Amino acid sequence: MQSHFYRHDLVRRDVKQVVCSVCDTEQPVAQVCTNCGVGMGEYFCDICKFFDDDTGKQQFHCDECGICRVGGQENFFHCDKCGSCYSVTLRGNHSCVENSMRHHCPICYEYLFDSMKDTSVMKCGHTMHLECYREMINRDKFCCPICSKSVIDMTREWKRIDEEIEATVMPEDYRYKKVWILCNDCNDTTQVYFHIIGQKCGHCSSYNTRTIAPPVLPQ
Template identity: 45%
Template sequence: MALANGGPGCEHYRRGCLLKAPCCGKFYVCRLCHDSKEDHQMNRFKVKQVQCANCKSIQQAQQHCEGCSSMFGEYYCNICHLFDKDKKQYHCETCGICRIGPKEDFFHCSKCNLCLALSLQGNHKCIENVSRQNCPICLEDIHTSRVGACVLPCGHLLHRTCYEAMSKAGYQCPLCKHSIFDMTRYWQQLDDEIVQTPMPTEYQNMMAEILCNDCSARSLVQYHIVAMKCKSCESYNTVQVGGCKMAVEQQ
């Protein structure tokens, strides 16, 4: 048993017992430790027995040791067989797993099929079963991950750590290319840059068709090498979808 945050457990959880893996019969501190060592995954819901880290007795999964009365975890869920220090956890019946709370700060969105902060209730774009998709950055599971999820304005999810890394290098959702920040100030800077960067004479009457990643509108706008603004929402998060043509056809 390694030390974790000053107590017994592993790098993932603080707990005073080991789980008997129902798949291979081996004892591990947690399913994550098991999965990193074995060529298969542990089903946490099928765990039946644990071994006390103090007196080594093997017994049915429960919060306290029946031999020495030591506590296996400040928090214990008899469905997920999750033992850990108290983080205001709660078991969400609809998610099917335990979440870090407190419970009163979250609600379960039935369409997205996951628990979200109350601040997002009626204030987010729903995507059906969005948490059942892997994170598009690291390609790891989001729904059961110990890493919190970040909900983008477009409704897609990223691991918070992936979001923080991505936001340092870009401003678009990796799935739909929608802007993930309020880009108003940056668009104003592009307005100024375009004014200060006139196109060569032969391109000044050139038009291009663009598609806006933010509002999905198509526009025919004056071609510019710096950026081209959507006529509908005035976003510069656009992509050229057609060839260039002269604004006025030559006679």
């Protein structure tokens, strides 16, 4: 016999009545049972109709986000442009991207806005799960998966590439060819000498660049 299972998503805000699990009394949503007086949850949000007995999570309701969050209200602030709560350490210390949290993590594709996992805000302002960010860095991937900007200080790496290019002389046929490049870090477009190892931005000295026109022979 084939069984059919149906998933029902509860819209908490629409809940009007609850049933006490101790005395089976149906009643309007509240933190304490109107009949037997038992507490239905150590934490209760009347807006979200949310109960929780684990107060160690330091739950709080954010009116701007419209949901309950964890971690202690004193440790977070709501960024109106980014559209989400961020750690107070990021107040005035992050690049704002409109609704940056209202999308999926570019690594694991879980929706970030209401995720329970810690989130990392990169230099460019885009966001992903902290554990996904760390895995990306451990795999030597240093560019934002969304905008391709460098997410860490690459000064030492650029210096290493400078030294490698200086030690690697291009064949005569390619030595004086030029290409147009777009820098992913500063968005500037410049024409530079082509090199098989990489093209250095003439504006910010980044090697996080891409060729946008084929090599051009000198006139």
